Amino acid sequence: MHIRFDVPADPAYPGRVAAALSSVRLRKYGYVGAVLAAVGAIGFAVSQAFAGGDRITPLCLAMVVAGLLSMLYSPWVRSRARRRSSRYAVEGAYDITDDNIMMRSGSESGGIAWDGVARVKDTPDFWIVYVGRMPATVIPRHLMSAEDAETLRAFMAGRGLLPPR
Template identity: 75%
Template sequence: MHIRFDVPADPAYPARVAAALSRVRLRRFGYVGAALAAVGAVGLAVSSALASDDRFSSLWTALLVGGLLSMLYAPWVRWRARRRSGGYAVEGGYDITDDNIMMRSGSESGGIAWEGVTRVTDDPEFWIVHVGRMPATVIPRRLMSDADAETLRAFMTERGLLRRR
């Protein structure tokens, strides 16, 4: 397998990449925040219904506010990443073989060996490549030809990196 394609210098592209990677990295903040907010809301409701002393109401309020702030953290980071990444638009490209994924962006280049990839997740626009537990890079499907995308999907599925449809 040898797939090669270019990435144009689109100012919106780095923002979409940043949003896709941060969505994966920051998902747990939403879950933790929802749990904290739920515990805080239930605790606040129970303590006010029992009309017990107000010693614990500040604890429940803090849990509720902390949970809400945690849930808002991920959208805030994505908004900042989109706003700041527009200046990073440079031409680049991908060169994907059986051995590795080589990426170039402007004068920089780097690669990831398939042996180090632990899994690949599907996003509406990208395949998100994970090395260990962290998302390392993305492969943009819409910039590839349909035949190349199917070839790469079959390769990743065969290696057990991507789930079958």
């Protein structure tokens, strides 16, 4: 297998990559925020139902506010990453073989050996490649031909990195 495709210097592309990678890392803040807000709301309701709940009410309200802020943290970071990364738009390329994924962006280049890839997550725009537990890079499907995308999907499924269709 040998798949090669170019990445144009699109100002929106780095933002989409940053948003895809950060959403993986920031998902836990939404979950923690939802739990904090729910526990705080339940505590507030219970404290209002019983007399003497005035001492617990500020704590419950603080938990609700902290939960809401935690849930808003992830969208804020993604939006900031999109805004800041738009100035990094440079031409690049991917060269994917049976052995590794080579990426070039401007004057920088790097690669990941398939033996080091732990798993691949399928998203609407990208395949997110994990090395260990951390997302390392993305492979943009929309920039590949349909035949190359299907060949790569079959290759990754064959290696157990993606579930078969």
